[in-house]
Amino acid sequence: MSLRKALIYMAMVVVAFLFVAPLWWAILSSFRPNDAIFRDLFPFTPNALLPEPFSLDAYVAIFQRGFGSIIANTLLVAGLTTALGLVVNALAGYAFALFEFPGKSAVLGVVVVSFMLPFEAIAMPLYSVVSQLGWIDHVAALVVPSVANGLAVFLFYQFFREVPKDYYEAARLEGAGWLRILWSVYVPLSLPTCISAGLMLFIFQWEAFLWPLLAMPAQQFKVIQVGMAAFQDQYTTAWNQLFGAAVITALIPMLLLIPLQRYYVQGLAGSGIKG
Amino acid sequence: MSGLNLKALRKAFGPTEIISGVDLEIADGELIVFVGPSGCGKSTLLRLIAGLESVSAGEILIGGRDVTRVDPARRGVAMVFQSYALFPHMTVRQNMGFGMRVNRVPKAEAAERLQKAAALLQLTELLDRKPAQLSGGQRQRVAIGRAIVRDPQVFLFDEPLSNLDAELRVQMRAELAALHARLGATMIYVTHDQVEAMTLADRIVVLRAGRVEQVGAPLHLYDDPDNLFVAGFLGSPRMNFLTAEVQPDGQLRPLGLDVDLPSPIAGLRPGRRVVIGCRPEHVEIGDGPLAATVKTVEQLGNSTFVHADCAGTPIAAELQERWGTRADAALRLALPTEKTQLFDAETGLRIRQ
Ligand SMILES: Nc1ncnc2c1ncn2[C@@H]1O[C@H](COP(=O)(O)OP(=O)(O)OP(=O)(O)O)[C@@H](O)[C@H]1O
Ligand SMILES: [Mg+2]
Numbered sequence: 001m002s003l004r005k006a007l008i009y010m011a012m013v014v015v016a017f018l019f020v021a022p023l024w025w026a027i028l029s030s031f032r033p034n035d036a037i038f039r040d041l042f043p044f045t046p047n048a049l050l051p052e053p054f055s056l057d058a059y060v061a062i063f064q065r066g067f068g069s070i071i072a073n074t075l076l077v078a079g080l081t082t083a084l085g086l087v088v089n090a091l092a093g094y095a096f097a098l099f100e101f102p103g104k105s106a107v108l109g110v111v112v113v114s115f116m117l118p119f120e121a122i123a124m125p126l127y128s129v130v131s132q133l134g135w136i137d138h139v140a141a142l143v144v145p146s147v148a149n150g151l152a153v154f155l156f157y158q159f160f161r162e163v164p165k166d167y168y169e170a171a172r173l174e175g176a177g178w179l180r181i182l183w184s185v186y187v188p189l190s191l192p193t194c195i196s197a198g199l200m201l202f203i204f205q206w207e208a209f210l211w212p213l214l215a216m217p218a219q220q221f222k223v224i225q226v227g228m229a230a231f232q233d234q235y236t237t238a239w240n241q242l243f244g245a246a247v248i249t250a251l252i253p254m255l256l257l258i259p260l261q262r263y264y265v266q267g268l269a270g271s272g273i274k275g
Numbered sequence: 276m277s278g279l280n281l282k283a284l285r286k287a288f289g290p291t292e293i294i295s296g297v298d299l300e301i302a303d304g305e306l307i308v309f310v311g312p313s314g315c316g317k318s319t320l321l322r323l324i325a326g327l328e329s330v331s332a333g334e335i336l337i338g339g340r341d342v343t344r345v346d347p348a349r350r351g352v353a354m355v356f357q358s359y360a361l362f363p364h365m366t367v368r369q370n371m372g373f374g375m376r377v378n379r380v381p382k383a384e385a386a387e388r389l390q391k392a393a394a395l396l397q398l399t400e401l402l403d404r405k406p407a408q409l410s411g412g413q414r415q416r417v418a419i420g421r422a423i424v425r426d427p428q429v430f431l432f433d434e435p436l437s438n439l440d441a442e443l444r445v446q447m448r449a450e451l452a453a454l455h456a457r458l459g460a461t462m463i464y465v466t467h468d469q470v471e472a473m474t475l476a477d478r479i480v481v482l483r484a485g486r487v488e489q490v491g492a493p494l495h496l497y498d499d500p501d502n503l504f505v506a507g508f509l510g511s512p513r514m515n516f517l518t519a520e521v522q523p524d525g526q527l528r529p530l531g532l533d534v535d536l537p538s539p540i541a542g543l544r545p546g547r548r549v550v551i552g553c554r555p556e557h558v559e560i561g562d563g564p565l566a567a568t569v570k571t572v573e574q575l576g577n578s579t580f581v582h583a584d585c586a587g588t589p590i591a592a593e594l595q596e597r598w599g600t601r602a603d604a605a606l607r608l609a610l611p612t613e614k615t616q617l618f619d620a621e622t623g624l625r626i627r628q
Contacts, residue, residue, distance in 0.1 A: 166360035169327050174374030174425070175348035184373070188364040 024049065030058050030244035037239050058240035065235075067245060070227035071252070077142045077223055078205035084147045085201040086194055092148070093156025094182050098168060108157070115150030119210065127214055141215040142223065146205060152197040159193040160186055195263040199256065206253050224249050277338025277351075277428050278303040278461060279324070284333035286316075286323055286485075293319050295485040296333070303338075306455050306462045308472040310508070311482035317465045320482070321431050324463065325354050338428055353422035354431040357438065359414045361406040361421075367393075368402040371421045392423040395457070412443045419454070430462040436471065448474060469509060473497070481505050503623035506552050506616065512580060512591040515558065515610075517551045518620055527551060531586045534564040537612045540628055548620035553610040555580065558592035563609025565590070569602050583608065 029037050031051045040048035095101075096108055126145055135141040163186060171181045187194065209225035216222070222230065231245055279301040286294040293316045301307050309317045322328045324335060326347030335343045342350045361370050371392060375385040393399045396416045406414055415435060422430055435451075436444045452475055455462055466472055472479050473493045481488040481496065481504070489501045493509075500506035506514045519527040519536070521543045526535035529551070536551065543549065560581065567583035567590060579594045583606055590608060600606075617626040 164358060164360065166356045166358050167362060170354070170356060170360035170421075171362075171373070171377075172327070173325060173347050173352070173354055174377055174421075176373075176377045180377060184377075185362055 021049075026243045027247055030240055030247050031055060032240055033057055034238055034240045055240075058238075058244035061238070061241050062244050062248070065231075065241075067227065067231075067248070070222050070224055071248065073221055074206060074224040074227075075252075077139065078202045080139075080143045081146045081205045082198050082201045084143070085149055085152060086198055088147050089149055089152035089197060089201075090156050090182070090187065090190075090194070092153045093158075094160050094178075094186060096153070096157040097160035097163075098165075098178070111150045111153050113150075115154065123210060123214060126211075130215060135215070137216055137218045137220065139221065142205070142208070142212055145211075146201070146208070149197075149201060149204070152200060155193055155197050155200075156190065159190050163189060192263040195260050199260060202256065203253050206249075278305070279429055279463070280334070280336035280339075281324075282334040282336070284320070284323060284335065285331045286319055286328060287331045292331075293485050294323065294331075297482075297485075297487055299480065299487065299490065301461060301463070304459045304461055305477045306464065306475060308476035308479050309463065309465045309482055310467060310469065310472045310479060311488075312508075313467065315482045316485040317467075317482055318433055319485075321354070321433055321463060321465050324350075324429070325352050325431055326350050327354075351428035352431055353425045353427035353429075354433065355415075355418045355422050355435045357434040359406070359418040359438075361414055361417055363406055366403050366405055367398060367409070367417050367420075370406070370417060371398075371402075371424050373421070374425050388424045388426070392420045395423065395454075396420045411439050412447060415439065415447055416450075419451075423458070428461065430460055432462065432464040434465055434467070436466070436468070444468075444471075451475065469511060473509070479509075481508060500552075500616070501625050503550060503552070503618045506618070506625075510554060512555050512582075512593070514552045514554050515588075515590045516618075517553075517585070517588055517590075517610075519549055519551050521545050521547045521549060529565075529586070529588070531588075532565070536564060536610065538617070539612050539615050540617055540626060543617075543626070549626060550618040550620050550623075551610065552616040552618060553614060555591040555593040557611055557614040558590060559609040559611060560592055560594065560598075560606060561609075563607045565608040565610070567606045567608050569600055569604045569606055571602060572598070572600060581606075 025048070028049070028051050031054055033053060033055045034057075036053055040046075092111075096104065096111075130136060130141045130145065133140075135144070167185050168181055171185055176184065205223075207225060208223065209229070212223045212226050213229075216226070219226070219230070228245055228249060232242060235241055279299075281297050281299040284294055284297040284299075285292065297320060309320060311317055319328060323330055326342070326345065330343050333343070334341055337351055362373065365373065368389065371389050372385055375388065380388075389402075390399070393402060396419060398413070398416055398420055401409060401413060401417075406417065409417065415438075418435070432451075436447050439447060448471055451464075455475075464471075464475060476493050478490055479493050479496050480490050483504055488508075489496055489505045491499075496505055497509050500509070503516070507516070517529045519529045521538070522528050522535055523545045524535075525538055525541060525543060525545075527538050527549065528535050565585050567585040570582045570584050570589070573580040573582070574597065577595075579596070579598045581592045581594065581598065581600075583590050583592065585608065592608065618624060619626055
């Protein structure tokens with residue numbers, strides 16, 4: 001029995017190692033001097049799994065090469081999109097959930113379809129719209145098209161629909177207008193939804209590659225995925241710097257996700273509406 | 276404080292008319308109870324008064340002012356919902372103060388009004404709790420408190436006690452009655468609990484299918500119903516009904532029976548179909564013209580309900596003494612003529628002298 005258990009644990013350790021090792025190795029490599037990266041790998045010594053020799057050269061070099069402004073650009077785009085997106089999508093979801101208007105179900109259908117379409121399908125038409133607006137190479141080209149997000153609208157719609165209508169009516173009787181009711185009653189109740197939608201919008205922008213490449217051809221204003229790609233082309237042999245850039249790119253959304261993840265999975269049950 | 280007037284009020288949802296012409300005059304300070312079967316439009320009528328539904332036709336006047344198209348918040352009404360509708364993320368204080376914050380009531384005045392309402396409802400200790408940390412009765416009081424701080428002309432209650440257990444209901448009923456006496460405000464109260472209706476109301480409005488069947492003081496409706504519906508709706512067990520035919524000599528012969536009962540009303544046209552109504556507490560057991568068999572006996576301690584079958588018609592009798600008998604025992608029943616009421620079998624309307 002215990003042998004069996006031991007074997008199972010062994011297998012689990014091996015699997016975990018297989019998953020974690022490349023990640024770990026990438027992180028380590030970003031903390032080594034470039035010439036030491038492959039040293040302990042062929043032939044393999046356990047030293048390959050330790051940050052040894054330790055060096056911050058890679059990070060220093062990355063930031064000297066302007067990676068800092070790339071991060072700032074991306075934070076600006078993603079932050080603006082998230083902030084505007086929360087407002088716009090929450091308002092849209094609220095309207096769908098609470099108001100009756102002609103053609104409502106048809107419009108809602110379009111919203112649902114819109115987030116099922118792959119981005120590649122709308123990239124070219126979107127490009128022509130944006131270029132006619134004269135936004136090519138402007139930050140607006142990155143932010144504005146991503147603000148309205150069908151999935152975020154749908155998330156808000158789903159949540160707001162479940163909020164008892166009595167809250168709306170009680171607040172109405174107290175003299176609150178619909179905007180005030182949204183802000184004072186619906187938004188506080190929907191914090192988990194706001195966080196889910198916000199994270200979604202943020203990560204969508206953080207991972208955007210194809211669209212920024214198309215919309216910002218001058219490459220004056222680079223966002224992180226584009227910057228990473230350019231970096232790879234330019235410095236093919238600076239492995240430690242490549243790994244450093246990759247680690248930073250992965251780290252920032254993770255820093256957001258980890259403290260907020262319990263909201264990400266939290267549904268209506270935890271919002272205090274029931275009971 | 277002021278009264279309320281409904282004039283030929285109608286409400287239709289699409290093609291279906293839910294409220295079909297309600298006329299009602301409610302005096303200042305009155306406590307009116309709407310009762311009626313489920314789906315008869317009680318809540319809809321209340322929501323029309325509150326302004327949560329738009330009126331299809333007719334007028335609503337509060338304190339003599341036409342509010343038919345006035346915004347719900349400007350009608351001077353406050354509503355207590357069946358679900359209480361307390362905002363779960365706000366404390367009791369914030370819940371009660373919400374309306375005053377929205378309307379920018381000066382802080383000092385708002386605090387004073389809130390303290391007063393809280394003291395009246397014994398909520399002072401609970402002001403910093405969230406609704407989830409309150410018992411059902413306390414939530415109920417907060418919901419009432421939220422209404423009171425607005426100092427409305429008319430209070431509207433939609434089945435406010437139906438989420439409470441039986442004991443708490445009795446207690447809250449008494450508190451509501453005391454509150455009404457104390458505030459002297461006009462109140463409209465929807466329930467389908469007869470006991471609530473009978474004990475709380477100054478006047479009861481019996482609704483059926485969007486129409487007012489009868490309006491009156493509780494005992495007046497109980498003793499002197501205008502039609503079969505009202506007679507059958509109030510009272511538990513409900514009034515006994517026997518369909519009968521008027522004989523040439525003016526006596527009444529219940530269908531399927533071979534006895535004639537004297538009529539409380541003289542001069543009915545022979546051959547007319549009528550319904551004899553008699554409350555269970557007036558049915559006499561022991562000696563009488565009607566032969567029946569006992570179905571069940573309910574011993575409540577202070578009284579006994581005997582459910583019997585009289586040639587296919589169920590008859591309930593309420594006795595003040597304890598009375599032990601088996602099921603299937605044979606009985607004789609009498610319906611004292613002066614206590615019976617007659618209704619037209621076709622229209623259901625009361626036949627009066
Ligand atoms: N918004 C609406 N749209 C369509 N029909 C409605 C709407 N609101 C209510 N109704 C209908 O109106 C009728 C009366 O409803 P209402 O809620 O007033 O009944 P009620 O007397 O309060 O019943 P209960 O005792 O069950 O609360 C019902 O048949 C209901 O289906
Ligand atoms: Mg109702």
